[in-house]
Amino acid sequence: MTYFPEEVVERIFDFLATHRDRNAVSTVCKTWYRVERLSRRSVFVGNCYAVRPERVVARYPRLRSLTVKGKPHFADFNLVPHDWGGFALPWIEAAARGCPGLEELRLKRMIVFDESLELLARSFPNFKVLVLISCEGFSTDGLAAIATYCRVLRELDLQENEMEDRGPQWLSCFPDSCTSLVSLNFACLKGEVNAVSLERLVARCPNLRTLRLNRAVSVDTLSKILARAPHLVDLGTGSFTIDHRAEAYHKLINNFIKCKSLRSLSGFWDATPRCLPAVYPICGNLTGLNLSYAPAIQGADLIKLIRQCSKLQRLWVLDCIGDKGLAVVANTCKELQELRVFPSDVYGEGIAAVTEEGLVAVSSGCPKLISLLYFCHQMTNAALITVAKNCPQFTRFRLCILDPGKPDPVTNQPLDEGFGAIVQSCKDLRRLSLSGHLTDQVFLYIGMYAERLEMLSIAFAGDSDKGMVYVLNGCKNLRKLEIRDSPFGDAALLEDVGKYETMRSLWMSSCDVTLGGCKTLAAKMPRLNVEVINEMDESDELEENPSDLHRVEKMYVYRTVAGPRNDAPDFVWTL
Amino acid sequence: MEEDFRKGEECPHLLDLIPNERDWMVKEVGGGGKGFGVIEEKKLELRLGLPGSEDWPAVMGKQEEHSVESALSLGHYKLCKTSGINPSSVGAKRGFFDTVESKTEVFQQQQQQHPGFLQLQAKGKDLSPKTNGRAEQQSLERKACGSSVAHGSAAAPSRNAAGANNSSQTSRTATTPVVGWPPIRSFRRNLASTSKPSLESENGGLETAIKPENGGKGLFVKINMDGIPIGRKVDLKAYDSYEKLPLAVNELFQGLLAAQRDPLAAGNQKNPEEKPAITGLLDGNGEYTLVYEDDEGDKMLVGDVPWDMFVSMAKRLRVLKSSELSASSLLQLGAVTRKRTAAEC
Numbered sequence: 001m002t003y004f005p006e007e008v009v010e011r012i013f014d015f016l017a018t019h020r021d022r023n024a025v026s027t028v029c030k031t032w033y034r035v036e037r038l039s040r041r042s043v044f045v046g047n048c049y050a051v052r053p054e055r056v057v058a059r060y061p062r063l064r065s066l067t068v069k070g071k072p073h074f075a076d077f078n079l080v081p082h083d084w085g086g087f088a089l090p091w092i093e094a095a096a097r098g099c100p101g102l103e104e105l106r107l108k109r110m111i112v113f114d115e116s117l118e119l120l121a122r123s124f125p126n127f128k129v130l131v132l133i134s135c136e137g138f139s140t141d142g143l144a145a146i147a148t149y150c151r152v153l154r155e156l157d158l159q160e161n162e163m164e165d166r167g168p169q170w171l172s173c174f175p176d177s178c179t180s181l182v183s184l185n186f187a188c189l190k191g192e193v194n195a196v197s198l199e200r201l202v203a204r205c206p207n208l209r210t211l212r213l214n215r216a217v218s219v220d221t222l223s224k225i226l227a228r229a230p231h232l233v234d235l236g237t238g239s240f241t242i243d244h245r246a247e248a249y250h251k252l253i254n255n256f257i258k259c260k261s262l263r264s265l266s267g268f269w270d271a272t273p274r275c276l277p278a279v280y281p282i283c284g285n286l287t288g289l290n291l292s293y294a295p296a297i298q299g300a301d302l303i304k305l306i307r308q309c310s311k312l313q314r315l316w317v318l319d320c321i322g323d324k325g326l327a328v329v330a331n332t333c334k335e336l337q338e339l340r341v342f343p344s345d346v347y348g349e350g351i352a353a354v355t356e357e358g359l360v361a362v363s364s365g366c367p368k369l370i371s372l373l374y375f376c377h378q379m380t381n382a383a384l385i386t387v388a389k390n391c392p393q394f395t396r397f398r399l400c401i402l403d404p405g406k407p408d409p410v411t412n413q414p415l416d417e418g419f420g421a422i423v424q425s426c427k428d429l430r431r432l433s434l435s436g437h438l439t440d441q442v443f444l445y446i447g448m449y450a451e452r453l454e455m456l457s458i459a460f461a462g463d464s465d466k467g468m469v470y471v472l473n474g475c476k477n478l479r480k481l482e483i484r485d486s487p488f489g490d491a492a493l494l495e496d497v498g499k500y501e502t503m504r505s506l507w508m509s510s511c512d513v514t515l516g517g518c519k520t521l522a523a524k525m526p527r528l529n530v531e532v533i534n535e536m537d538e539s540d541e542l543e544e545n546p547s548d549l550h551r552v553e554k555m556y557v558y559r560t561v562a563g564p565r566n567d568a569p570d571f572v573w574t575l
Numbered sequence: 576m577e578e579d580f581r582k583g584e585e586c587p588h589l590l591d592l593i594p595n596e597r598d599w600m601v602k603e604v605g606g607g608g609k610g611f612g613v614i615e616e617k618k619l620e621l622r623l624g625l626p627g628s629e630d631w632p633a634v635m636g637k638q639e640e641h642s643v644e645s646a647l648s649l650g651h652y653k654l655c656k657t658s659g660i661n662p663s664s665v666g667a668k669r670g671f672f673d674t675v676e677s678k679t680e681v682f683q684q685q686q687q688q689h690p691g692f693l694q695l696q697a698k699g700k701d702l703s704p705k706t707n708g709r710a711e712q713q714s715l716e717r718k719a720c721g722s723s724v725a726h727g728s729a730a731a732p733s734r735n736a737a738g739a740n741n742s743s744q745t746s747r748t749a750t751t752p753v754v755g756w757p758p759i760r761s762f763r764r765n766l767a768s769t770s771k772p773s774l775e776s777e778n779g780g781l782e783t784a785i786k787p788e789n790g791g792k793g794l795f796v797k798i799n800m801d802g803i804p805i806g807r808k809v810d811l812k813a814y815d816s817y818e819k820l821p822l823a824v825n826e827l828f829q830g831l832l833a834a835q836r837d838p839l840a841a842g843n844q845k846n847p848e849e850k851p852a853i854t855g856l857l858d859g860n861g862e863y864t865l866v867y868e869d870d871e872g873d874k875m876l877v878g879d880v881p882w883d884m885f886v887s888m889a890k891r892l893r894v895l896k897s898s899e900l901s902a903s904s905l906l907q908l909g910a911v912t913r914k915r916t917a918a919e920c
Binding site: 342 | 754
C-alpha cells in the first residue's frame with residue numbers, strides 16, 4: 001500500500017464508516033496516520049477530559065464535525081454536583097483556532113456558557129449543526145448569538161437542557177435571509193417565543209423537516225405552523241390543549257391531515273383526552289410517538305390512539321398505559337423497535353401501573369424489539385426468562401423496578417436468574433441496567449455471558465466484592481461501568497487495575513470504596529484520573545483529616561492522556 | 576493486600592464454573608461447588624444482621640481489629656445511611672433504610688432467622704472500650720443507628736401484614752425518596768404535579784416545581800445539634816413552609832439524641848414512641864429551639880420571617896437547648912418578638 005499515492009489511500013479511507021475503523025487504520029504506519037488525520041472529518045470524544053482539545057484540533061485540522069461528552073451519566077439523576085466540570089469553552093476555543101472549517105458541534109452533559117456560544121457563532125463561517133443535549137449554563141442570549149451569526153445554520157437541536165430564559169427575542173434574531181433551517185428543536189425552553197417570528201421563520205425555511213416546539217407555544221400557533229409547513233416529518237407540539245368543540249379544533253385536524261410526511265410526534269404538553277383525536281388522521285403513518293409528557297392521557301385513551309398506529313417503531317409512554325395498554329401495543333405495533341415506559345407517579349402510593357405482564361406481552365408481540373427502558377413496580381424471574389426467550393435480539397435492556405432491591409414478588413427470590421437469562425439469550429446486548437434484589441450471582445452471569453456489553457448500570461445490588469470482580473473479569477467490551485449503593489469495596493476496585501484503561505470510565509457512589517483504595521489505584525495507574533468527589537465542607541467535624549479508611553462517597557475514574565485536569569472545583573480531588 | 580482476601584480460596588471454584596457452564600443450567604451454576612453455595616448462604620445470613628468478622632472479606636486487611644472495624648463500618652453503612660458522612664435530605668436516608676428493612680423482613684420469612692441487629696449492638700459495645708477514637712465514633716454512630724434500626728424493624732412488621740406482600744412495601748418506601756432514585760430526569764419527576772389543563776406555562780414543566788432559576792438544585796445547609804458531635808445536612812428546598820422543617824429536624828437527630836442519652840438501652844428494640852421526640856422547636860416550648868445563621872453570621876430564631884426569605888437567608892442551622900438561649904451570643908434573640916404571622920403558612 002505504500003506505493004499508492006496518498007490520494008488513493010485517502011479515497012479508500014473514505015469508505016470506512018466508523019470511528020473505530022478509522023482509529024484503527026491510523027495506527028498502521030506513519031503514512032496512514034498522516035493520511036487519516038488530514039482527511040478525518042468527524043471526531044467523537046466520549047470523555048472531554050480524556051484528551052486535551054488542543055491535541056484533537058492539532059491532529060485533525062480539517063475537522064468538520066465534533067462530538068464531545070462531559071459529565072458522567074449519573075449526572076442526569078443529580079448525583080454529580082452541577083459545577084463538577086465538563087466545560088465546552090476550551091473545546092470551542094481550540095476549534096476556533098485550529099479548525100475554522102468546523103460545521104457541526106454536538107455536546108452532551110457539558111457546561112456551555114453564552115460566551116462560548118457567541119464564540120462558536122462568530123468563529124465558524126460554515127457552521128451548520130448545533131446539538132446540545134443535557135447541557136446547562138447558557139441562556140437564550142447564547143441562542144440569539146447563534147441565530148444571528150450562523151448564516152447557514154441547518155440544525156439547532158436543544159434536548160433536555162437547563163437553560164435560562166432571558167426573553168423571546170432570540171428567535172427573532174434569525175435574519176430574514178436565513179432559509180436553511182432543516183431542524184429546530186427548542187422543546188426544553190422554558191419561556192415564551194414570539195409566535196409571529198416563529199411562523200415567519202417556518203414559512204421561509206422550505207427544507208424544515210423537524211420542528212419541536214416548547215410548552216409555551218399554543219395550539220393556535222401550531223395550527224398555523226402546520227398550515228405553512230405541511231412537509232414536516234418530525235413534529236413536537238407545544239401545549240396541546242384545545243376545546244374540541246371549537247372551530248380551531250377542526251382547523252387543526254385539517255392541518256394535520258395535510259401533513260402527509262409526518263412520521264414522528266412528540267410534545268403533547270397538557271394534552272387532555274378530548275384533544276387526541278386531532279391526530280388520528282395521521283396515526284397510520286407514524287413511526288415515532290412520544291406521549292411521555294402527557295400524564296392526563298390515561299390507559300383507555302392511549303389504547304384508542306395506539307390501535308391506529310400500526311407502523312410504530314418507537315414508542316415512549318407513561319406507565320399509565322398499563323399492562324392492558326401494552327397488550328394492545330403488542331397486538332398492533334408489529335414494527336416496534338424501541339419502547340420506553342416512564343413512571344408517572346414516582347412517589348407512587350399505589351396502583352401498580354405496569355408490571356411484568358406488560359413486558360411479557362410486548363416481548364411476545366413485537367418481534368423487532370431491540371431497545372427497552374421500562375419502569376415498573378415489580379418483575380419476576382419467570383417473566384424475564386420469557387422475555388429473554390422471546391427477544392434474543394435486544395441491544396439495550398434497561399429495567400428499573402421502582403422499589404430498590406425488590407425481589408421477585410411471587411417467589412421472593414432475587415432476580416439473578418431473570419437477568420441471567422437476558423444476558424445469556426441476548427448475545428448482542430450492548431447496554432444493560434439492573435434493578436431489583438440482586439446478589440453476586442447475577443454478576444457471575446453477566447461476566448459469563450455478556451460479551452458484547454459496553455455499558456452496565458448497577459444500583460442497590462450485589463453482596464460482596466465478588467460481584468464487581470465477575471463483571472470486570474468477564475465483560476471484555478465493557479466501556480462504562482456505573483455503580484451506586486452497592487457493597488463493592490477496595491478489593492474489587494483493585495482486583496484488575498489494568499482493566500480501567502480498556503474502559504472509558506468507572507463511577508462508584510455510595511459503595512464501600514475507601515480513600516486508601518482510591519489512592520492505591522491512582523498510584524498504580526498514572527494514566528487514569530481517579531477523582532474523589534467530596535461534597536463536605538472543610539469545617540465539618542468529621543472531615544478534618546480524612547483517613548485512608550474513610551469511605552469515599554463518590555468516585556469517578558477514567559482513562560486519559562491529558563493528565564489531571566486543571567479546572568476541577570475544590571470538592572473534586574484528583575488523586 | 577491481596578493475601579488477606581478470600582479471593583485466593585475461591586478462585587478455583589470460579590474458574591471451574593465459568594468454562595463449563597455454557598448452557599443455561601441455572602441451578603448447577605448457582606449451587607455448583609458446594610463450598611461456593613455454602614458461602615453464598617452464609618453471606619446472605621450475614622447480610623441480614625451483621626457482617627461477622629470472620630466471613631466478611633477483609634477490605635483493609637492488615638489486622639483483625641482493623642477488619643472488624645471496617646467490616647462494621649461497612650455493615651453500618653449498609654444498614655443505616657444515617658451516617659454524617661452521607662449528606663442527604665431526610666427522605667433519602669429513610670428511603671434506603673426502609674428498603675433494607677423490607678428486604679430483611681423478607682429474608683426473615685425465608686430463613687427463619689432473626690436479624691442479628693442485636694448482634695450489631697453487641698459488637699458495638701465490644702468496640703467501645705477500644706481507645707481508637709475512630710472506633711468510638713463508629714460505634715457511637717452505630718448505636719445511634721442501631722436504635723433507629725431497631726425502630727425500623729419493630730415498626731416494619733406492624734406496618735406489613737404477614738407474608739411477602741410487596742405491594743405494601745412499594746407504598747411504604749415510595750413515600751420516602753432516595754437521592755437520585757428512580758433514575759429519571761428532574762423534569763419527569765414533577766410531571767404529574769406541574770401538568771395543568773390550563774395554558775399556564777410559567778416554567779414549561781421541565782423544571783422542578785420549586786424554583787426555576789435555581790435549576791432545581793437542592794439547598795443543603797448544615798445543621799448541628801447541641802451536644803451531638805455529628806452534624807447533618809438538610810435540604811431546605813424540599814419543603815415549602817415551616818411546617819415540615821421541625822419534623823425533618825426531629826428525624827435527623829431523634830435517634831442520635833436517644834443514643835446519646837442512653838447508649839446501653841439503644842440495643843433494645845424501641846418503639847418510636849419510647850424515644851423522646853424533639854418537639855417545640857419553633858414555638859419556644861420545647862427543650863430545644865431551632866435557630867439559623869444568616870449570611871451576615873447573625874443567629875436568628877427560625878420562624879420569624881416568611882419562609883421564602885428564610886430559605887434565601889439561612890446559611891446554617893443549629894438546634895440549641897432552649898435553656899441556653901440566654902447565652903450572650905444569643906441575647907439579640909430574646910429581644911426578637913416571636914411573631915407568628917404569615918411566616919407560618
